[in-house]
Amino acid sequence: MTKTTNEYSVMKKKIILSLPHMSGNERDFLGTFMDNERTFQPGNNVIGFENDLAVYLKEDTTVVALNSSTAALHLAFEIVGVQKGDEIICQALTHPRVINAIALAGAEAVLVDSEERTWNMDPAELEKAIADRKKLGKNIRAIVLSHAYGTPCNIEEIDRIAGENDIPLIDDASEALGATCKGQKCGTFGVMGVLSFGEEHVITTWGGGALVCTLHEQRIVAEYLAGKEDITRIDKHDAAMRYDYKMSEMVAGIGRGQMTVLKDRVKCRLTNTDLYRHALKDIEGVTFQHTVNNDYESSGWLAALRISSSKISVDKFIAEMDDAGVQTARILRPINLYDKYKSLPFYGRGVVNELYAECVCLPNGSALENEELSIVAEAAKRILA
DSSP states (O other), X not given: OOOOHHHHHHHHHSBOSOOOOOOSTHHHHHHHHHHOSOTTSOOHHHHHHHHHHHHHHOTTOEEEEESOHHHHHHHHHHHTTOOTTOEEEEXXXXXXXXXXXXXXXXXXXXXXXXXXXTSSBOHHHHHHHHHHHHHTTOOEEEEXXXXXXXXXXXXXXXXXXXXXXXXXXXXXXXXXXXXXXXXXXXXXXXXXXXXEOOTTXXXXXXXXXXXXXXXXHHXXXXXXXXXXXXXXXXXXXXXXXOOOOBXXXXXXXXXXXXXXXXXXXXXXXXXXXXXXXXXXXXXXXXXXXXXXXXXXXXXXXSEEEEEOOTTOOHXXXXXXXXXXXXXXXXXXXXXXXXXXXXXXXXXXXXXXHHHHHHEEEEOOOTTOOHHHHHHXXXXXXXXXX
């Protein structure tokens, strides 16, 4: 349905959670693509975007650009050899796309509770889950790391546990491009990593994802499975074994323009969050999501806080912020709270359920102006005081 002028003006006045933020450089890469008369040929944007990402991530990685992070997860599961009936462990506080990708691979998800500090996977509960699933005779084929709202999970502990149990680790950095652990970028831990470029993320291509490979052989298999081949070289039988997961040249062109400002976007979001922390630091019962320690740094995707005070509920806070012209949102509904997934094994005492009841995200887009940030901070302070 076409929006009226009035609807657009209302949307513009409201301070949105995380709007796409263009650099202006995207036009250069898209223009080069559009000026190429042979646009059906694989062009420079996809290759260039993959190279830009690999250079940024370092750690001798190579990158395969795809049409979604779900596709990247699916390919990662295929490459590590997931079979029907295998189990894949992930945290309960994750996006449903992770569960969908597990289902696409024919596996079953096992959910692990969050820890209080980072809101990510609790390593102690992970150890319990592995021991119990093994006792039940289950085959755990992979563990998926996630970094809620850009805050890295306890990577070192989870990596140690995965290594001791000989379970491949897949680093889902969909929300954490720019986050680090001891200087190493999220997305480069484990055997493979996953990135997402959704419209609300730190950088955006309005859809799209990438698989980060630590071995050249992984890249070869990923490109084959994704259908990144000249169509004239694929026979009917061959094509039936592949997926249409390729990223388009136009999407990659936007990505190349976004990569020119990635570091600035991360810095801006972290600065925004620091402003909110300072503004709300004296309010009783209000705490922010924290990294494991000073060796870890968030990507600052969203500014997430916890309201433990009995003075106001999250729902009331969201409603009053909306009245003030500010969009806020609950954190993701934990997977174990979906009726569809209540039968999945869950390990923990339910910290993630408490987080869902008490946590909310504030606007943290890199396009926010100082005046808008002040409006958000002052409104939140007034409502929570």
